[in-house]
Amino acid sequence: MTWSMLFFVLVGAVSLAAAAGVVLSRQPVHSALFLLTNFATLAVLYVTLEAQFLAAAQVIIYAGGIVILILFVIMLIGGETNDFVARQRSWTRGVALGLGILLLASLSYSVFQGFNQPPADVTAIQGGIPEAVGQALFTQYLLPFELASILLLVALLGALVLGRHGTVAHTGSQPASPPPSSDD
Amino acid sequence: MLQLAWLLLAFPAAGALINTFLGSRFSKPTIGWIASGTVAASFVVSLGLLLGLLGLPGEERVITLPLWDWITIGDFRAPTALLIDPLSVTMALVVTGVGALIHVYAIGYMFDDERFQRFFVYLNFFVFAMLILVMSDNFLGMYVGWEGVGLASYLLIGFWFDKRDDTYGYYADAGKKAFLVNRVGDFGMALAIMILWTSLGSVTFLDVFQAAPASLSSGVATAIALLLLLAATGKSAQIPLYVWLPDAMAGPTPVSALIHAATMVTAGIYMIARTHVLWELGPSAANLAAWIGGLTALMAASIALVQVDLKKILAYSTISQLGYMVMGVGVGAYAFGIFHLITHAFFKALLFLAAGNVMHGLHGELDIRKMGGLREKMPTTYRLFLIGALALAGFPLMSGFFSKDGILLNVFGHSPLLYAIGLFTALLTAVYSFRAVFVPFWGQPRDKHLHEHAHESPPIMTRPLWVLAILAIVGGVLNLPFVLTLERWLEPAVGEPSFHPSLALEVSLLLVSAVVALAGIYLAYARYVKEIGWARRLQNALGPLQPLVEHKYYVDEFYDAAIVQPLKALARWFAEVFDPGIIDGSVHLIGRANLAAGERLRRLHNGLVPTYALSIFVGVVVLVMYLVFG
Amino acid sequence: MVPTSYYLILSAMIFAIGAVGVLVRRNALIILMCVEMMLNSVNLTLIALSRQWGNLNGQVFVFMIMAVAAAEVAVGLAILIANTRHRESINIDEIHLLKW
The missing domain is CATH 1.20.120.1200 (NADH-ubiquinone/plastoquinone oxidoreductase chain 6, subunit NuoJ)
Known part of the structure; x- marks a missing residue:
């Protein structure tokens, strides 16, 4: 070893x-x-x-x-701590465990069966240094990169809206006229 | 001029349509005169056709006038075409001529009825359908007319569908009975047409008659003829399907006169004469038809002897006379069958309309036991009725005498036994027809109140009758013995007669018929006017038979027990067991199965995220295993 | 040099553990953590294979996954907080309105 x-x-x-x-x-x-x-x-x-x-x-x-x-x-x-035993669907624990083992066994089997060749030339990735990754990101993958930034912006706004206190759940049922005072 | 023959059909159809859509804006006389006028116009067209045919040499008097193709499916063709030959023109003349007179009469008779407009629409529709029946050049067209007149008959029998009384029960039921009984016969007609099509490949009369002798085996021809006979027994009220006609008297009297005496019920005789080629190929069926006709004539005449309702007497008389006609065409005397059809249309329509006048004058009363002495109150009606009865009884030199004698003469050549039956029926005919004259019109009034209020009918209800009366008297000239105008005239359509009696036979049978008719009239006179002892004793001697006859041989009861009740039980079983149990049950089963399956599958959608995640995970594992091991 | 297959097996194990965790836990926070863990196991796979083929594409993918994971956590936690305000619980079994 x-x-x-x-x-x-x-x-x-x-x-x-x-x-x-x-x-x-x-x-x-x-x-x-x-x-x-x-x-x-x-x-x-x-x-x-x-x-x-x-x-x-x-x-x-x-x-x-x-x-x-x-x-x-x-x-x-x-x-909340005491959530470990889900009594009303206790059977799912066994099923989930069985399924997990099944998945693991399948994946392991496939890896052992079909994956034994040695690694290729690793010099091409240059150790994954920021320069190499940056080169790839800002040339070949520029568009996905920008899209990812938009996604993050949207997520930011979404989290902000969801996290605002109390107003989210009620906007749908409010009448069209504006409320008399808006101090939130 | 023959090219305009389609006008014959167009007029009544137009009349029916006009009165249907515009009738509510017209006054009652306008409606009536439109309806009558269109039928009269058709009569004029028929006369034109008659003249047109007379202008042609005898062998060219069969003309097909194609209008358009009705059905063309592969090599199945049913054209819409009119067959103009002596037979169809004769029928058209009778239908439109008698029809027009009855239309005029009905204007007076139905004037106070609230459904006046509907009545004339139906009546015009009937004439239209009847003309389709007689003018069509193929079996399918005839079938259309056959069903059309059946429909008109049903509608008009049940015209007062909201009435009920002890004689007929609900009037609507009488219409239903007529319709259902006729269905049995129409079924035979449909089957016959199908067999003809499969065996000959054509439904056109001329094609069929041309091909039949060569390519139709005797067995098939007999089968077709028997099925046609079934159809004829339905429409022309013969044994075993005659039971609807007495109930059909529930309809208004002009309907009884036009449809159930003069025209529609004779469709069976017309049909047999039209298809005579097939009957000649299946002589046993023709023989059966002759016997059925004879027995029907005898049975109906005997029932007519004891009826007390004036219209029912005439109804059974009609059945009996139709029996004569069927007997005549059954033995091959087609021309005489048609001849009797024509004269019968005259005198029976006359009798019915005169009875309608009696009914009109007595406010709906028809029981002859309550009448009596009406001679003074209704002199015109009495004379008209008397003329009709004389013709019906076969009084010498009246129209009925010649036509009935012609049939009997031919029957004698066919079977002396059948002749004896026919002759005895002729005696009964004379007795019951003069019973219907003597009891209501002669003697003393039996119901004072009824008698005092009796009145003569207005001219519009008597003048058309005079036309019919004249025709009933002189109608015999159409086919006088030895001259035989009608027979020669019909030859292109129904072929030459097969029976040629000797002069001595013909004369002697004529004399026998005359004697029988006079004897019957005297018998009625002795029994109902003079009340001579021997006539009474004769009736007492026949007493044991009376209940049997009065109950019409229990035929209705038998049909009720053997057919109606089992069918009702079956229908009840379907309605109460089969339909709720099996049909609804299966539908409910499907519904409940879906509900139950949904109830169980619903659990899968419990709204819990972990359950959904688990099912996704199951899918992932299955996919991975498929990719790895599959 | 450690063979790539070892990394793959390790990744599969972490993935399976995470998946089982998602299914058996009721605390929504822990479920969220397990999801993150599963994402990371996939990251490991991608990086291992990136080395295996000498290709930077895998690493770029991982970068993207990290961005998505960050967004997912931000939104997921915000939803959890909103839900907690609503029903005073983060028990996943009480979030059962998905059938409507």
């Missing part, structure tokens, strides 16, 4: 454990922290996969942005 393999196995094990932790934790806060761990290990794996820019982006966007957002929401809403 080479060192790189050992490293992969260790990081992969941590990643899987964190993933299991996300699913199995009772407290949402714990889940969020396990998720953070999972994201971090994935960032490490990205480095080993010649994707340095994405590893950094992973840490910044997921760990730094999304997980923090989730933690904020948990603090806002307060985590």
